[in-house]
Amino acid sequence: MDYSNLISDKMLGVKASAIREIFKVAGKPDVISFAGGLPAPESFPVDAIKKICNDILDTEPVTALQYGISEGYAPLKQQILDRMREKEQIGTDNDDIIIVSGSQQGADLTAKVLLNEGDGVICEEPSFIGCLNTFRTYNAKLYGVPMTDEGMDLNVLEETLKNNKNIKLIYTIPTFQNPSGITSSLKTRKGMLELAQKYNVAILEDNPYGELRFSGEKIPTIKSMDTTGNVIYLGSFSKVFSPGLRLAYLIMDKGVMEKMVVGKQATDVHTNVFSQMIVSRYLKEYDIDASIENSRQIYKHRCELMLSCMDTYFPKNVSYTRPEGGIFIWVTLPEGVDSGKLMLEAVKRKVAFVPGNAFMTDIEAPSNCFRLNYSTMSDEKIEAGIKILGELLAETL
Ligand SMILES: Cc1ncc(COP(=O)(O)O)c(C=O)c1O
Structure with a gap:
């Protein structure tokens, strides 16, 4: 045909x-x-996963094999929130979490919930091709802001926000960016957040590599400085555990959570429960750090x-x-x-x-x-x- x-x-x-x-x-x-x-x-951690899988099937087979809830496996959600609060100072009383099937799906859900055809997304130039393609599939208009050694050029970012009223989202990978390896400075992160607040747009902070620092000083995530709920934080287990299990999470203001859940239900009902249980057990019984x-x-x-x-x-x-x-x-x-x-x-x-x-x-x-x-x-x-x-x-x- x-x-x-x-x-x-x-x-x-x-x-x-x-x-x-x-x-x-x-x-x-x-x-x-x-x-x-x-x-x-x-x-x-192949041996640990082998053992965990057997344990899960011995002790909780029905939970692992039955439908789960769209927000995610409750123990894992709590473990991630605790871990993110401790490691990244992320999470306020107004925040909530949803487990997603990879950060790719997290970006897709964010686009699905926020973007109408023709809405604008600001991205770093260069940026991660997978998420650029996600925004393209929603017929969003992409506005590239050039990267400097310190991350997005804040002057160009402000000009772009000022001149294009259709912009709803800034997509950034502030730490060890894919593809450039650049880490946005604290000044750039604060500047991005201030501009997002000033122009009333959301920031999608995609941070799959943040825990893979091997030199230099840690810089706070944008989400950790966010008191207004503008930042939607996207974390992933792909680069710190296994990409094949397809596990990531969005931490965001409760104001947008409900639509994320409905969007997820329409996409895949929920993320693979068995995968979620594997990571949950690993976090509990092994030393992921x-x-x-x-x-x-x-x-x-x-x-x-x-x-x-x-x-x-x-x-x-x-x-x-x-x-x-x-x-x-x-x-x-x-x-x-x-x-x-x-x-x-x-x-x-x-x-x-x-x-x-x-x-x-x-x-x-x-x-x-x-x-x-x-x-x-x-x-x-x-x-x-x-x-x-x-x-x-x-x-x-
Ligand atoms: C910046 C960035 N975001 C998202 C992804 C997608 O990762 P996941 O396996 O969590 O879907 C990748 C994968 O390489 C990436 O580099």
């Missing part, structure tokens, strides 16, 4: 993710892929190794971020160099990365930037892959 006349307007504008196309190449065993964004597989510390050490080592190889092999007119956590480095080439073309050449030499245009509001415009990921690569592959890229850059520039 020919579906071309049946596809909805909102989906017509959304293209298959460039990253997915790159993954087809990057997934080949002989390619060194810096294109992904997966957590290190050795960080998964020790496990996260292990991940931090893995990423610290890989990040430092990749940066030192880049210092050695990359030409001096190439600049790059030096992340203090998370899993990405952002590379900037001299003006006019098209990282998309460079990627095609790199793939011929069996190295993959993601060109910068994939993370922009205008994905058609060539970009002189690209994203490197270091979280899953062996030392040997990091060294070999960066050397090959360095040679390619030296020939190209």
Whole structure:
């Protein structure tokens, strides 16, 4: 059947993710892929999960296998609220929590609840392609605000808010941003919050990497400074436990919670109860902080190794971020160099990365930037892959 006349307007504008196309190449065993964004597989607590699964099926099989409630498994909700209050000073009496099936769904629900067709969403430029595509599927208008070393450019942010009355949401990844690795400064965070309050818009603070700091000083989340309920906080277990379990959470003002719940019911009724019980038991019976510390050490080592190889092999007119956590480095080439073309050449030499245009509001415009990921690569592959890229850059520039 020919579906071309049946596809909805909102989906017509959304293209298959460039990253997915790159993954087809990057997934080949002989390619060194810096294109992904997966957590290190050795960080998964496999033995503990095996034991927990057996215990759950022995002791609470019906709870695990029966329908659950849309807001989430009650013990897990409380554990997350306690943990977030302790670690991030998040959560007021006016806040509530809903467990969602990955932060991707958290962004989707936020868009579903807040956005009409044509409403504006401000995002960092560059930003996470998955959530940009979520906003695109609601026919939202994206307004990119360039990133500085300290996060969103506050002057451009204010100008954008002042000039576009359709804006309802600011989407930000303030800590170890995907794709840039940049962490927004305290000044930027406070500035974003003040502007959101001044212009009466919501902020979606997406923080899947926040606990993966391996150097520098911790900076408070925007949500922890929010006394007015403007911030919807999105946390995830994907990068600190397992992405396959699809577990994340939204902590937000009670004023928006009811619609989130109805929206979730219409999407998938509730998040997988078995997954929620696994994480709940893990939080109760094991030391997740020790496990996260292990991940931090893995990423610290890989990040430092990749940066030192880049210092050695990359030409001096190439600049790059030096992340203090998370899993990405952002590379900037001299003006006019098209990282998309460079990627095609790199793939011929069996190295993959993601060109910068994939993370922009205008994905058609060539970009002189690209994203490197270091979280899953062996030392040997990091060294070999960066050397090959360095040679390619030296020939190209
Ligand atoms: C910034 C950001 N937000 C959301 C997601 C989606 O994560 P989840 O697995 O929780 O859906 C990712 C995944 O890479 C991400 O980098």
